[in-house]
Amino acid sequence: xxxxxxxxxxxxxxxxxxxxxxxxxxxxxxxxxxxxxxxxxxxxxxxxxxxxxxxxxxxxxxxxxxxxxxxxxxxxxxxxxxxxxxxxxxxxxxxxxxxxxxxxxxxxxxxxxxxxxxxxxxxxxxxxxxxxxxxxxxxxxxxxxxxxxxxxxxxxxxxxxxxxxxxxxxxxxxxxxxxxxxxxxxxxxxxxxxxxxxxxxxxxxxxxxxxxxxxxxxxxxxxxxxxxxxxxxxxxxxxxxxxxxxxxxxxxxxxxxxxxxxxxxxxxxxxxxxxxxxxxxxxxxxxxxxxxxxxxxxxxxxxxxxxxxxxxxxxxxxxxxxxxxxxxxxxxxxxxxxxxxxxxxxxxxxxxxxxxxxxxxxxxxxxxxxxxxxxxxxxxxxxxxxxxxxxxxxxxxxxxxxxxxxxxxxxxxxxxxxxxxxxxxxxxxxxxxxxxxxxxxxxxxxxxxxxxxxxxxxxxxxxxxxxxxxxxxxxxxxxxxxxxxxxxxxxxxxxxxxxxxxxxxxxxxxxxxxxxxxxxxxxxxxxxxxxxxxxxx
Amino acid sequence: xxxxxxxxxxxxxxxxxxxxxxxxxxxxxxxxxxxxxxxxxxxxxxxxxxxxxxxxxxxxxxxxxxxxxxxxxxxxxxxxxxxxxxxxxxxxxxxxxxxxxxxxxxxxxxxxxxxxxxxxxxxxxxxxxxxxxxxxxxxxxxxxxxxxxxxxxxxxxxxxxxxxxxxxxxxxxxxxxxxxxxxxxxxxxxxxxxxxxxxxxxxxxxxxxxxxxxxxxxxxxxxxxxx
Numbered sequence: 120x121x122x123x124x125x126x127x128x129x130x131x132x133x134x135x136x137x138x139x140x141x142x143x144x145x146x147x148x149x150x151x152x153x154x155x156x157x158x159x160x161x162x163x164x165x166x167x168x169x170x171x172x173x174x175x176x177x178x179x180x181x182x183x184x185x186x187x188x189x190x191x192x193x194x195x196x197x198x199x200x201x202x203x204x205x206x207x208x209x210x211x212x213x214x215x216x217x218x219x220x221x222x223x224x225x226x227x228x229x230x231x232x233x234x235x236x237x238x239x240x241x242x243x244x245x246x247x248x249x250x251x252x253x254x255x256x257x258x259x260x261x262x263x264x265x266x267x268x269x270x271x272x273x274x275x276x277x278x279x280x281x282x283x284x285x286x287x288x289x290x291x292x293x294x295x296x297x298x299x300x301x302x303x304x305x306x307x308x309x310x311x312x313x314x315x316x317x318x319x320x321x322x323x324x325x326x327x328x329x330x331x332x333x334x335x336x337x338x339x340x341x342x343x344x345x346x347x348x349x350x351x352x353x354x355x356x357x358x359x360x361x362x363x364x365x366x367x368x369x370x371x372x373x374x375x376x377x378x379x380x381x382x383x384x385x386x387x388x389x390x391x392x393x394x395x396x397x398x399x400x401x402x403x404x405x406x407x408x409x410x411x412x413x414x415x416x417x418x419x420x421x422x423x424x425x426x427x428x429x430x431x432x433x434x435x436x437x438x439x440x441x442x443x444x445x446x447x448x449x450x451x452x453x454x455x456x457x458x459x460x461x462x463x464x465x466x467x468x469x470x471x472x473x474x475x476x477x478x479x480x481x482x483x484x485x486x487x488x489x490x491x492x493x494x495x496x497x498x499x500x501x502x503x504x505x506x507x508x509x510x511x512x513x514x515x516x517x518x519x520x521x522x523x524x525x526x527x528x529x530x531x532x533x534x535x536x537x538x539x540x541x542x543x544x545x546x547x548x549x550x551x552x553x554x555x556x557x558x559x560x561x562x563x564x565x566x567x568x569x570x571x572x573x574x575x576x577x578x579x580x581x582x583x584x585x586x587x588x589x590x591x592x593x594x595x596x597x598x599x600x601x602x603x604x605x606x607x608x609x610x611x612x613x614x615x616x617x618x619x620x621x622x623x624x625x626x627x628x629x630x631x632x633x634x635x636x637x638x639x640x641x642x643x644x645x646x647x648x649x650x651x652x653x654x655x656x
Numbered sequence: 657x658x659x660x661x662x663x664x665x666x667x668x669x670x671x672x673x674x675x676x677x678x679x680x681x682x683x684x685x686x687x688x689x690x691x692x693x694x695x696x697x698x699x700x701x702x703x704x705x706x707x708x709x710x711x712x713x714x715x716x717x718x719x720x721x722x723x724x725x726x727x728x729x730x731x732x733x734x735x736x737x738x739x740x741x742x743x744x745x746x747x748x749x750x751x752x753x754x755x756x757x758x759x760x761x762x763x764x765x766x767x768x769x770x771x772x773x774x775x776x777x778x779x780x781x782x783x784x785x786x787x788x789x790x791x792x793x794x795x796x797x798x799x800x801x802x803x804x805x806x807x808x809x810x811x812x813x814x815x816x817x818x819x820x821x822x823x824x825x826x827x828x829x830x831x832x833x834x835x836x837x838x839x840x841x842x843x844x845x846x847x848x849x850x851x852x853x854x855x856x857x858x859x860x861x862x863x864x865x866x867x868x869x870x871x872x873x874x875x876x877x878x879x880x881x882x883x
Contacts, residue, residue, distance in 0.1 A: 127825055181681045181682055182682050183683060183684050183686075183687065184683070184684065195657060209867070254827075311673060355684070391684065392683045392684055392685075393682050394682075394683055395680060395681065395682070396680050396682050399666070399679070399680050403680055406676075406864065409861065409864045409865075410864060410868055413864065413865050413868045413869075414868060414872070417868075417869075417872070417874060435692035463695075463863050463866060465869075466866070466870070467866060468874065469877070470735070470877040473877040474877070490708075492708075493701065493704035493705045493707060493708030493709075493711075494700070494701055494704040496704070496707065496708050496711055497704050497707050497708075502877070518711065518714070519711075519714060519715040519718050521711075522711040522712055522714070522715040523708035523709070523711045523712045524712070525712075526708070527773070527777065528777070529776070529778075529781055530773075530776075530777065530780075531782040532779050532780050533776070537726075537729070541725060541726055555781065555784060557786055558784060558787050558788060558791060559783060559787060561779065562787040562790065562791060572680045576859045576862075578855045578856065578859075581855070584793060586791045586792075586794060587791055587794075591856060593858075594855045594856075594858045594859040594862060595858035595859055595861065595862030597862075598862035598863065598865065598866045599862065599865075600861075601869075601877050602869070602875075605877070607874075609874045610869060610874055610875065611876065613865050613866075613868060613869050614865065616865060617861050617862060617864070617865035620861045620864070620865075621857070621858065621861055624857055636747075
């Protein structure tokens with residue numbers, strides 16, 4: 120983690136910009152660590168000034184290189200109405216020239232280090248450290264390029280963004296547009312009259328002119344994109360250059376800068392892109408531990424395939440439901456819900472779809488898959504077709520049975536409900552990501568008398584499914600379905616790894632609860648137990 | 657086999673690992689990578705939209721051609737699609753030739769969305785209230801101890817969420833107007849939260865497990881068959 124700090128103790132005092140005349144305050148006179156900017160003598164006491172050595176600026180850890188962390192120790196006395204001012208400049212000389220930006224920070228628990236344990240840890244110092252995050256590019260924003268004018272277009276030609284031919288075309292269209300603008304009536308004309316006049320004045324464009332206007336709009340869009348990229352680069356450049364900071368305390372109209380020997384302290388820092396988000400170290404560690412457990416058990420399962428997995432009623436019922444639909448000579452309906460193909464629950468449901476489609480093909484039962492997302496439709500068609508082929512029934516696949524029904528949430532509900540009522544399926548599988556449509560669909564399905572098996576990881580929708588469906592797969596059961604149905608040892612091994620992870624989490628929760636309970640019940644020497652859980656560095 | 661299995665699995669592995677790593681890397685390159693991948697995703701999604709539209713129209717065309725039961729509804733799919741596509745394309749042509757203003761032609765596309773699509777969606781959504789009542793009625797029948805506990809909890813929570821709880825609570829609990837609200841809060845914050853977090857923990861671990869299965873190619877059934 121790069122830390123670039125240069126407290127500059129030998130700087131000449133900038134006494135203040137012309138707009139802020141210096142008047143030695145009472146506090147400044149008695150305290151060599153302050154320099155004052157004030158119109159009138161204030162009441163800031165020496166103990167209200169942050170300690171000189173505590174004022175510091177460093178690159179903000181774990182960020183993309185856009186910010187700097189300025190920190191200082193909370194003073195012993197923070198009188199009511201006091202605020203901290205951070206003056207930011209692009210060079211030391213800019214302070215003297217008065218070319219700096221001031222950011223005001225008000226005392227509150229939000230600016231204390233305790234709110235950012237990833238930067239300041241959880242020790243006692245955190246509660247005594249104040250901080251502010253400064254983005255130099257926001258305080259000194261690069262100039263935004265102006266609209267497309269003749270001069271700008273010529274400048275783009277000079278930069279070789281446009282060719283001679285493109286410049287000629289663009290200037291011609293621009294001239295036409297300017298001419299049209301000059302012909303429009305001023306805003307002071309009454310609206311009714313304006314509408315009437317505008318109608319007669321709006322020129323009819325020829326097809327060639329329309330084509331040129333379209334080309335010009337595309338050119339504008341491309342230039343806008345280039346401008347945005349240039350602005351991003353410029354912001355990065357500004358952030359990568361050194362920034363200089365001064366800290367002060369403000370009360371009413373008096374500002375006292377943190378100083379040494381009467382000289383305001385200037386610290387310097389550069390914002391640099393970081394390679395790791397340290398605040399997510401615990402997430403990474405736990406993820407790697409769980410991944411290792413899963414991979415280990417997959418390997419163990421490969422050698423010893425006899426793994427016991429508890430029965431999941433909802434998955435046991437899949438074959439029963441398909442069998443019932445076959446006996447009743449009714450179709451099986453598979454509803455994905457509203458998730459996209461990137462949703463874990465939809466991926467899990469696609470795994471189950473393969474199994475259901477395979478069984479339906481074996482039983483010569485029609486399967487209808489209702490999709491809301493075009494990508495899920497494409498993947499579902501592939502999965503069903505492959506399943507039918509592997510079941511020895513390629514003819515059982517009908518692309519119209521695995522179709523996009525609607526891409527809007529409630530249009531989807533209306534369409535699927537209608538199909539349920541018209542076709543009276545024997546079994547309905549509602550597996551995937553569901554929102555408000557869960558109860559609408561499951562109640563309609565329930566009214567048709569079909570066996571309903573539902574499953575989702577949207578825990579807010581689970582109560583609706585539990586209420587209206589015969590079987591419900593809750594959260595992780597949905598993810599486990601594919602392994603459970605296939606009985607493939609390596610997949611079952613991953614489930615065992617998942618269970619070990621769950622046991623680990625349960626032990627940690629129980630141990631943490633016990634430790635905190637003991638620490639809370641017994642004061643004094645037992646408090647170290649509490650610290651054990653809280654201290655992170 | 658290489659084209660159908662090996663290459664897709666390699667792509668899944670590479671993209672999966674990159675997506676995992678970028679979550680922990682704040683460097684701008686990481687953000688650029690995500691932007692790039694999401695652009696690819698959008699391009700693929702654009703093609704998939706064509707496939708989805710084709711799939712939808714083909715299904716309804718087959719229904720009309722075979723005169724299947726209620727085939728008349730399928731005609732409305734074509735009418736709706738033609739109306740929205742037609743007005744959308746017309747708007748696009750108009751907007752490129754002249755800017756929007758008081759003299760702009762009537763926007764049939766927005767009209768169709770605002771006065772047909774949105775009210776129809778709201779109508780479907782409103783049915784939820786009735787379905788919720790019927791589902792609640794089925795659930796709250798005290799057939800056994802668990803259902804009885806659920807019934808009692810539900811009554812407390814429902815009462816705690818409505819204004820009548822205060823006078824009722826004052827009358828039932830010797831002047832304590834907040835008793836039912838407090839009981840509601842206890843039910844929501846403890847038993848309800850415990851169950852919710854239990855499910856969430858299971859989901860988080862299940863997600864890791866499933867991701868590993870997919871990344872390592874152990875899970876392939878999403879590619880069609882291959883249990």
